[in-house]
Amino acid sequence: MPQEGFDPSLFVYAPVDLDEVRRRLGGMIAKIDDPGIASLVLEVIDSTPGFFEAPAAKFHHHAYIGGLAEHTLEATEIALSLSGTVNRTRMDTDVLLAGALLHDVGKAACFRHQGFSFVALPEYTLVGHTAIGAAAVLRHSAGVDPSRFAHILHIVMSHHGPYGEVKPRTPEAWAVHFADNASAFLRAALDDTADLAPEEERKGARCRQTVYRF
Ligand SMILES: [Fe+2]
Ligand SMILES: [Fe+2]
Numbered sequence: 001m002p003q004e005g006f007d008p009s010l011f012v013y014a015p016v017d018l019d020e021v022r023r024r025l026g027g028m029i030a031k032i033d034d035p036g037i038a039s040l041v042l043e044v045i046d047s048t049p050g051f052f053e054a055p056a057a058k059f060h061h062h063a064y065i066g067g068l069a070e071h072t073l074e075a076t077e078i079a080l081s082l083s084g085t086v087n088r089t090r091m092d093t094d095v096l097l098a099g100a101l102l103h104d105v106g107k108a109a110c111f112r113h114q115g116f117s118f119v120a121l122p123e124y125t126l127v128g129h130t131a132i133g134a135a136a137v138l139r140h141s142a143g144v145d146p147s148r149f150a151h152i153l154h155i156v157m158s159h160h161g162p163y164g165e166v167k168p169r170t171p172e173a174w175a176v177h178f179a180d181n182a183s184a185f186l187r188a189a190l191d192d193t194a195d196l197a198p199e200e201e202r203k204g205a206r207c208r209q210t211v212y213r214f
Contacts, residue, residue, distance in 0.1 A: 012116045016066030018052060021073050028076045028101060034094045036143040037152070041101050043140045050108040057107075058120045060206050061184040061191075065117065068107050071183050076100040078179035089171065095148050096172040099155025103176055106133025130157060130164070 032038040045051050056062035056071040079100040083091040106129035111118040123132060133156050141149050154173055157166040161177040168174045185207055192204030196213035204211040 012065060014065040016064065016070045018066045018069065021066065021069045022052065025069065025073050025076075025101070028073065028080070028097060031080070032094045032097050034145075034148070036145065037094045037098050037148065040137070040140050040144050040149075040152070041098050044102055044105055044136050047139075048105055048108045048136060050111065051105065053113075053118075054108045054111045055118055056104060056184075058124070060208075061187040068104060071187070072101060072104060074183035074187075075103065075176065075179045078182050079175045082175045082179060083172070091172050091175065092148065092151065095151045095155065096175060098152045099159075099172060100176045100179060102133060102137055102152070103156050103159040103180060104129060104133065105136055105156075106130060109136075130160065 029038060029041055032041065052069045053065055055064055055067040057067070062068065062071040076097060079096055080093065083089055083093055083096055109132050110121055110124040110129050112121055134153060137153055137156055144152070151170065151172065154166070154169065155176050158164060158168040158173045159177050159180050161168060161174075161181065168177050188206035189204060189209070189211055192202070192206050192211045193213050196202065196211070198213055201210055201212040203209075
């Protein structure tokens with residue numbers, strides 16, 4: 001095969017339109033009114049190498065190049081629409097947006113390039129992306145109101161919901177948890193059903209539930 005005709009992307013499953021994801025993530029950041037919170041988000045993402053390339057998981061959901069950015073966008077859009085759909089809510093949407101945008105930022109440090117793809121590092125299981133993400137957020141607290149900063153940190157720490165070490169204590173934290181779950185689970189269920197024949201069912205390896213195709 002001639003060298004100039006070799007395109008590695010032909011051999012790697014990379015379904016994400018990264019330009020589109022970047023543009024829409026920028027749109028979500030632009031919805032943050034507080035300039036201190038907006039720069040917190042930008043500074044953390046800018047100082048996270050691999051944020052736009054890393055997968056969001058080893059296997060279960062968004063496990064492909066750009067998966068982390070795509071999952072982050074989905075979780076943020078879902079969280080924002082949840083906060084706007086439930087009647088008579090008074091959520092702090094700046095804090096909700098920042099928490100959603102940063103909830104999995106620690107995952108970028110849990111993978112490294114290998115060949116054309118990514119492999120998980122020991123940090124993925126030995127430390128965990130929640131603690132790594134919280135540490136990254138803590139490095140950029142300057143310029144954010146301390147109470148709102150603490151709320152953003154709480155959202156990052158509690159995003160795994162009632163079974164995580166830190167349980168959500170605010171409606172904003174619950175909204176990000178539900179949005180995270182919705183994005184992750186639906187991606188997994190969609191990928192588990194993608195190659196089913198009509199009227200076939202199987203135990204979905206990604207979503208870990210039985211899936212069926214009508
Ligand atoms: Fe997570
Ligand atoms: Fe997530």
